Amino acid sequence: MTTQITTQQSIFDFSSELNTSIQVQKNPIKVKKSIQKTNVINLVETDTCVLSETIKNSKVIVKTDYKNASSSxxxxxxxxxxxxxGKTDTLTLNWTEDDINKLWTGMLTEYFSLLNYxxxxxxxxxxxxxxxxxxxxxxxxTHLNLNANDLRIGLFQALDNKDRERKLDTINNGILTFNRxxxxxxxxxxxxxxxxxSRFNINKLSNSFITRITKCKQSKKKKEFINDVNSQxxxxxCMSINLNSSAVINKVNDALGKINTGELEEINSDFGYQRFTRHSLEDFIS
Incomplete structure (x- = not known):
């Protein structure tokens, strides 16, 4: 952090966004002389804690003082x-720039991970x-040197891909049982x-058929599943729903043949799912 702290760059703008009940005081502020000597540039106080942002030796220091710590x-x-x-029942935490970076990076990672599900x-x-x-x-x-607009665009596109994939999964589950x-x-x-x-969905659908077949423990039932895929x-x-049956049948039969001959690595390569676009939510989760 630098000594030039602006309203937009302050961590307290972020705090006030999360909790509208927080009262933010901007510099100059009327506080005790002892606090003024520490060159406080921002101060946030709630019922449970006091957050202060100060400059000392050209470095920004963030401190959190929790009141009634033993009960809260x-x-x-x-x-x-x-x-x-213990005497004052307060807990003081000093935040370094590295601490803040880890906090916000972890928060973004957690949020993007949550969006994935x-x-x-x-x-x-x-x-x-x-x-x-x-x-x-x-x-x-800005604090983490990330482009907010690029991140928004990429994330929204990834979410759209995820939503489309979920919808395709719903359709594919119906196709597995010949749902009318x-x-x-x-x-x-x-x-x-x-x-x-699409190649993406043909792979997913074929893989669903193969999984259903290979997980079946009864050989008679397994044979029925195989016959179903190859049936008229x-x-x-497939014709009634405009699905290319040949693509699915060929993919399933080819994979089953490779399973019988132990060519598992080649199967994994064949079923590499191609995304609709280059953005996936996993790209944003480190």
Whole structure:
């Protein structure tokens, strides 16, 4: 951090965004003389803690003082922290620039990891995306030398890919059982024939058939599954939903043949899923 601290770069802009009840005081502030001597440039006070941002020897120092620490914090926090004062019942934590970097990097990683599993309509996902549209997100990205706009665009594209993949999985589960409602499901989920017949989805669908076959322990049932994939009924079913049955059948039979001959590495290569675009949520999770 540098000595030139602006309102936009301050960590307290981020704090106030998370909790609207926090009262932020900007410099100059009227405080005790003892605090003024430490060159306080920002001060945030809540019912439970006081956060101060000061400059000392050309370095920014962030300190958190927790009030009534024994009643508001877990016991193991107090035992493991040297900053706990039993007489005043306060816990003082000093934050270095490296500490703040780790905190915000960990927060971004955790949020992006959560987005990887959160459903499209989940409240967690909506909360994270809402935060990403605020100035606080820009502050964090600027501090970590990240381009906030590029990160937003890439993440939104990755989420769209994930959503489409989930919808395709729903369709594929119906195809496995020759579900007659698949065509209407495609309309509801806005899945096109092009997406259904993409190399990405043909691989996923074929892999689903293979998994179903190989996991079946009863040889008679396993043979029935294999016959189902190669049946005229399946071909007619695929025709009714505009699915390329030959692509699926050839992929499944080829893989089953390689399983019988032990060519497992080649199978893994054959079923390498091709993404719709270069962005995937995993790209944002370190």
């Amino acid at each position: 914090l877990p016991d193991h926090h107090l035992l493991l922290c040297d900053g706990f004062n 959160a459903k499209e309509t989940s409240s967690d996902r909506q909360d994270i995306l809402r935060w990403m549209s605020t100035d606080s997100f820009d502050v964090v990205c 409602s698949v065509k209407s499901m495609m309309l509801d989920l806005q899945i096109t024939s092009k997406e259904l017949n 009924e399946f071909k007619n079913y």
